[in-house]
Amino acid sequence: MLEIVATDYAFDAPEKIPSGWTTIEFINDGEDPHMLLFHLLPEGKTLDHFAGELYPPVNEWWMAVRDDGMDPSEARQVANLPAWFGDAQWMGGAGFIDPGLSTKITMKLPPGTYVMECYVKTEDGELHAMEGMLRELTVTDERSEATPPEANIDITLSNYEMDIYGDLTPGSHTVAVHFAEGSNHNEHVARLDSDGSVQDVLDWLPWLEHDGLWPPAPATLLGGMNILPEGETGYFKLDLEPGRYLFVSEMTGRAGVLEEVTIEP
Numbered sequence: 001m002l003e004i005v006a007t008d009y010a011f012d013a014p015e016k017i018p019s020g021w022t023t024i025e026f027i028n029d030g031e032d033p034h035m036l037l038f039h040l041l042p043e044g045k046t047l048d049h050f051a052g053e054l055y056p057p058v059n060e061w062w063m064a065v066r067d068d069g070m071d072p073s074e075a076r077q078v079a080n081l082p083a084w085f086g087d088a089q090w091m092g093g094a095g096f097i098d099p100g101l102s103t104k105i106t107m108k109l110p111p112g113t114y115v116m117e118c119y120v121k122t123e124d125g126e127l128h129a130m131e132g133m134l135r136e137l138t139v140t141d142e143r144s145e146a147t148p149p150e151a152n153i154d155i156t157l158s159n160y161e162m163d164i165y166g167d168l169t170p171g172s173h174t175v176a177v178h179f180a181e182g183s184n185h186n187e188h189v190a191r192l193d194s195d196g197s198v199q200d201v202l203d204w205l206p207w208l209e210h211d212g213l214w215p216p217a218p219a220t221l222l223g224g225m226n227i228l229p230e231g232e233t234g235y236f237k238l239d240l241e242p243g244r245y246l247f248v249s250e251m252t253g254r255a256g257v258l259e260e261v262t263i264e265p
């Protein structure tokens with residue numbers, strides 16, 4: 001198993017890993033929430049392109065929202081993203097996770113050059129990626145012997161819908177997230193306080209909204225699975241205890257892809 005440690009603001013990770021099924025323990029050793037998103041870059045592109053050509057306009061886009069009060073969708077239209085970014089592919093990763101917590105994720109990674117990214121914000125409203133949370137990873141042609149884990153909770157994402165089946169009981173679980181047709185969104189799990197508001201979490205999640213992903217989070221962030229291509233499945237470990245949980249997609253461009261679940265003792 002591979003270990004990736006997030007700090008404020010860097011990823012401590014290997015430079016090369018074999019392709020195929022990979023299990024990663026993702027540890028948040030910082031004081032901010034963090035996340036892990038894998039981008040498989042188009043042939044010939046590297047971290048230098050990602051940091052030098054993609055991130056400056058992404059950051060300008062965010063600054064226009066943060067400092068000029070521009071409407072997020074308007075800001076998007078003026079962001080001059082490089083054409084090659086359309087050929088990059090999201091390849092999963094860990095959902096938002098609170099300081100001091102860790103999670104285990106499993107995905108199948110094809111060979112190539114990847115960039116790992118965290119786009120949570122600092123308490124000053126800077127994107128973690130701009131502060132150092134961009135890192136290159138080479139996935140080699142050598143194949144790992146690993147196989148996917150057995151899941152006891154299944155989540156299917158499709159066309160801005162989420163269906164959850166399985167063992168929603170206290171204890172330690174392996175969750176499979178199936179990316180079905182139109183599943184252009186990810187999966188996160190948060191534990192709500194007894195009086196915690198679902199709407200507060202929905203308002204906090206969209207990264208481009210002024211207060212989005214700007215700590216502190218209004219719930220305890222427990223991880224999840226970032227976007228994989230349609231037809232793929234990613235896995236994450238989830239410990240549940242009695243209480244209220246929110247299973248929710250971010251990156252939808254629309255709020256409301258969610259299931260609120262109460263775990264009974």
Ligand SMILES: [Cu+2]
Pocket residue numbers: 006032033034035118119120128133
């Ligand atoms: Cu981060």
